[in-house]
Amino acid sequence: xxxxxxxxxxTDGVSGLTLDRVAEVAGVSKGGLxxxxxxxxxxxxxxxxxTLTDADETxxxxxxxxxxxxxxxxxxxxxxxxxxxxxxxxxxxxxxxxAALEEGDLSPAQAQFAxxxxxxxxxxxxxxxxxxLARVVGDGLWLIDLFGLAPPSPDQREQLxxxxxxxxxxxxxxxxx
Amino acid sequence: xxxxxxxxxxTDGVSGLTLDRVAEVAGVSKGGLxxxxxxxxxxxxxxxxxTLTDADETxxxxxxxxxxxxxxxxxxxxxxxxxxxxxxxxxxxxxxxxAALEEGDLSPAQAQFAxxxxxxxxxxxxxxxxxxLARVVGDGLWLIDLFGLAPPSPDQREQLxxxxxxxxxxxxxxxxx
DNA sequence: AACACTGTACTGGTCAGACGGTTTTTGGCC
DNA sequence: GGCCAAAAACCGTCTGACCAGTACAGTGTT
Numbered sequence: 001x002x003x004x005x006x007x008x009x010x011t012d013g014v015s016g017l018t019l020d021r022v023a024e025v026a027g028v029s030k031g032g033l034x035x036x037x038x039x040x041x042x043x044x045x046x047x048x049x050x051t052l053t054d055a056d057e058t059x060x061x062x063x064x065x066x067x068x069x070x071x072x073x074x075x076x077x078x079x080x081x082x083x084x085x086x087x088x089x090x091x092x093x094x095x096x097x098x099a100a101l102e103e104g105d106l107s108p109a110q111a112q113f114a115x116x117x118x119x120x121x122x123x124x125x126x127x128x129x130x131x132x133l134a135r136v137v138g139d140g141l142w143l144i145d146l147f148g149l150a151p152p153s154p155d156q157r158e159q160l161x162x163x164x165x166x167x168x169x170x171x172x173x174x175x176x177x
Numbered sequence: 178x179x180x181x182x183x184x185x186x187x188t189d190g191v192s193g194l195t196l197d198r199v200a201e202v203a204g205v206s207k208g209g210l211x212x213x214x215x216x217x218x219x220x221x222x223x224x225x226x227x228t229l230t231d232a233d234e235t236x237x238x239x240x241x242x243x244x245x246x247x248x249x250x251x252x253x254x255x256x257x258x259x260x261x262x263x264x265x266x267x268x269x270x271x272x273x274x275x276a277a278l279e280e281g282d283l284s285p286a287q288a289q290f291a292x293x294x295x296x297x298x299x300x301x302x303x304x305x306x307x308x309x310l311a312r313v314v315g316d317g318l319w320l321i322d323l324f325g326l327a328p329p330s331p332d333q334r335e336q337l338x339x340x341x342x343x344x345x346x347x348x349x350x351x352x353x354x
Numbered sequence: 355a356a357c358a359c360t361g362t363a364c365t366g367g368t369c370a371g372a373c374g375g376t377t378t379t380t381g382g383c384c
Numbered sequence: 385g386g387c388c389a390a391a392a393a394c395c396g397t398c399t400g401a402c403c404a405g406t407a408c409a410g411t412g413t414t
Binding site for chain 1 (some may be wrong): 189190191192193272273276277278279281283286287290291293294305306307309310312313314315316317318319320321324325326327329333336337340341344
């Protein structure tokens with residue numbers, strides 16, 4: 001059902017996110033939809049929650065797989081948006097819907113981003129400014145993809161990520177030179 | 178009237194952007210509002226257009242004032258989002274509204290961002306990857322502010338901007354070392 | 355008998371846009 | 385400068401569409 005809701009946002013936009021439409025795409029009656037999510041707000045919050053949970057798990061996994069001791073999370077953060085692994089199944093639909101609809105409540109997203117930021121700045125073993133750079137670059141690419149605002153090519157993205165990771169590796173142990 | 182519309186988005190959110198409300202805030206009747214903008218879509222597109230035009234002019238001015246020959250536009254781009262000069266009078270209300278409402282059409286924004294990107298990469302006299310970095314950092318900060326996703330402190334922003342500008346200045350004439 | 359739905363019909367509220375009317379401004383003519 | 389018609393700017397109400405949420409009687413499954 002959350003998949004269906006995300007798909008509706010992708011195809012019809014946030015304003016097309018109606019209970020009827022979600023039910024239709026999910027292959028469920030409206031009654032059945034409302035049986036699980038008593039209100040539209042609940043549905044949107046569930047979308048948001050799933051988006052954040054998925055992203056968090058993916059970041060964890062990527063950080064793990066990177067095999068680094070320092071900068072693992074920064075690397076994961078960049079990798080997440082550099083490769084087109086987000087935006088596929090549900091992407092930013094949850095966040096976007098929550099932000100646009102009055103029934104939304106972005107505070108879970110704000111808390112999640114604050115947690116990521118904390119982890120980057122305090123626990124990733126790299127220069128805080130470099131950590132912030134990784135975060136902002138990641139978020140920037142995400143925004144650009146979300147709105148399709150002249151997205152850079154995969155090559156450009158990779159060079160950009162390499163540049164930032166180079167910086168981070170070089171800057172370890174010392175503040176910015 | 179566009180000011181009023183932007184204010185409504187800021188206070189009531191995108192879903193609160195109704196013709197009645199805009200008219201009320203603008204001190205105009207609904208009829209009067211519709212006299213100028215025949216449809217809501219027109220209103221939203223006008224908001225978007227003004228947002229983009231304002232930003233473009235501000236960037237021009239900032240680039241001019243920077244007194245640089247190379248990296249002037251990159252510097253302006255960073256300065257624009259580092260200092261809180263955006264988001265005050267209308268901010269991203271136009272873009273956000275255009276994106277969220279089905280009556281929106283983001284293509285003017287996409288074109289504008291493409292133009293900025295071109296100017297940064299091709300005409301700013303700096304390494305293209307560094308230029309892209311400036312752009313993505315700028316957009317990232319803008320997104321973070323838009324949604325209030327754990328915005329960095331002014332100090333952090335400044336350090337970040339300094340870091341990027343340092344990189345750009347150091348990298349002039351040579352590719353990334 | 356509880357659960358997980360379906361399908362239909364309805365309510366109440368909201369909102370974009372249409373429309374007919376009214377005021378204000380403008381420009382031409384004496 | 386005074387007058388006047390026509391155009392422009394603006395008003396307020398009405399309507400039709402849409403949509404969240406309700407209600408409820410039925411169906412199949414466990």
